[in-house]
Amino acid sequence: xxxxxxxxxxxxxxxxxxxxxxxxxxxxxxxxxxxxxxxxxxxxxxxxxxxxxxxxxxxxxxxxxxxxxxxxxxxxxxxxxxxxxxxxxxxxxxxxxxxxxxxxxxxxxxxxxxxxxxxxxxxxxxxxxxxxxxxxxxxxxxxxxxxxxx
Amino acid sequence: xxxxxxxxxxxxxxxxxxxxxxxxxxxxxxxxxxxxxxxxxxxxxxxxxxxxxxxxxxxxxxxxxxxxxxxxxxxxxxxxxxxxxxxxxxxxxxxxxxxxxxxxxxxxxxxxxxxxxxxxxxxxxxxxxxxxxxxxxxxxxx
Numbered sequence: 001x002x003x004x005x006x007x008x009x010x011x012x013x014x015x016x017x018x019x020x021x022x023x024x025x026x027x028x029x030x031x032x033x034x035x036x037x038x039x040x041x042x043x044x045x046x047x048x049x050x051x052x053x054x055x056x057x058x059x060x061x062x063x064x065x066x067x068x069x070x071x072x073x074x075x076x077x078x079x080x081x082x083x084x085x086x087x088x089x090x091x092x093x094x095x096x097x098x099x100x101x102x103x104x105x106x107x108x109x110x111x112x113x114x115x116x117x118x119x120x121x122x123x124x125x126x127x128x129x130x131x132x133x134x135x136x137x138x139x140x141x142x143x144x145x146x147x148x149x150x
Numbered sequence: 151x152x153x154x155x156x157x158x159x160x161x162x163x164x165x166x167x168x169x170x171x172x173x174x175x176x177x178x179x180x181x182x183x184x185x186x187x188x189x190x191x192x193x194x195x196x197x198x199x200x201x202x203x204x205x206x207x208x209x210x211x212x213x214x215x216x217x218x219x220x221x222x223x224x225x226x227x228x229x230x231x232x233x234x235x236x237x238x239x240x241x242x243x244x245x246x247x248x249x250x251x252x253x254x255x256x257x258x259x260x261x262x263x264x265x266x267x268x269x270x271x272x273x274x275x276x277x278x279x280x281x282x283x284x285x286x287x288x289x290x291x292x
Contacts, residue, residue: 024184031184032215033171038228048227057222057231058215062185086210088284090235096228139235 002114003121007077010109015067017102017130025055025099032056045098054096060103061089064125064138067105071123072142079119079144087120087141094134102130110139117146154226157266157291166224166257166270171216173208173242174250181212195246207241213253213281217274220257221287230289232267237283242276251276257287266291 022040029039037044038054045053072081097103110122125138178192187209190197198206214236222228244251253276260271272285 028184031177031181032212032219033177034215034219034222036222036228048229050229054229056215056228057218057234058211061211062187066186086238088235088237089211089214090233092233093231096231 003112003119005112007109008112012070012107014104014106017104018063020097020099020101022053022099025053028059029056050098052099054098060097060127060136063103064105067107067125068123068140071107083145084142087143090139092137097135103127119144154292155224160259160268162259164259166220168256169220171253172250173244175244175246178208181209205243205245208244210238213242216253217255217272217282217285220255221270221289225289231287232290233288236285239283240279240281242281
């Protein structure tokens, strides 16, 4: 069944702050096998003009996706999460995420489409730091695949 | 770290050094822990097959994280990335053996933009199939 179009434009309350830790960044960089010293060595990061170690570009998804789950799991929206796959992902960065950031995410449903029985949902997550400055915007396209014919 | 690439030295068509990234089941378990994405399609073969996949598949966000390394290794400063987006077109299937799978990534400068930025178009393949579509990054160069 097609999702309720009245959810388009709906914004969810900001998440509680997520504090970005140096060791969490290191763990993520190791998991993707990336030895760039800007992720682990504060001096190397400073040499590039950053105040502390920075996170790899896709690190922030862990935070924005957790926020998007409040949308996905909204019982009033009624999306079948078991059938959801990740279609597209895009980020626009004002500055890199860095250690010590306390980040909140505000999620908004941008579009809802129904295509060949699939529900397609675009969620925009705006990530702000403790000073209220925008750090990065994440656009996540979620596709709830049509239930298979019996 | 390599010397920083300057905007003035880059032309449309400039190719970035291509790279190959290995991915095994162990890689996926490690990525699941680091990212917090514990969806069983990324580590449980039985579950993956039950939902119609050929085998365990890599997290799309893992593939996305590897692909941008061609850009961040080229610029030296990962903070130079201004925009980055991909479409997940095909899954990276990761067999349960010693080899696992590989993700091959190449990139080239597609456009020189304002404000010392360039657009890099990326191509990512695994087992001969394109796994990312519309994979593009905008980076600011010195």
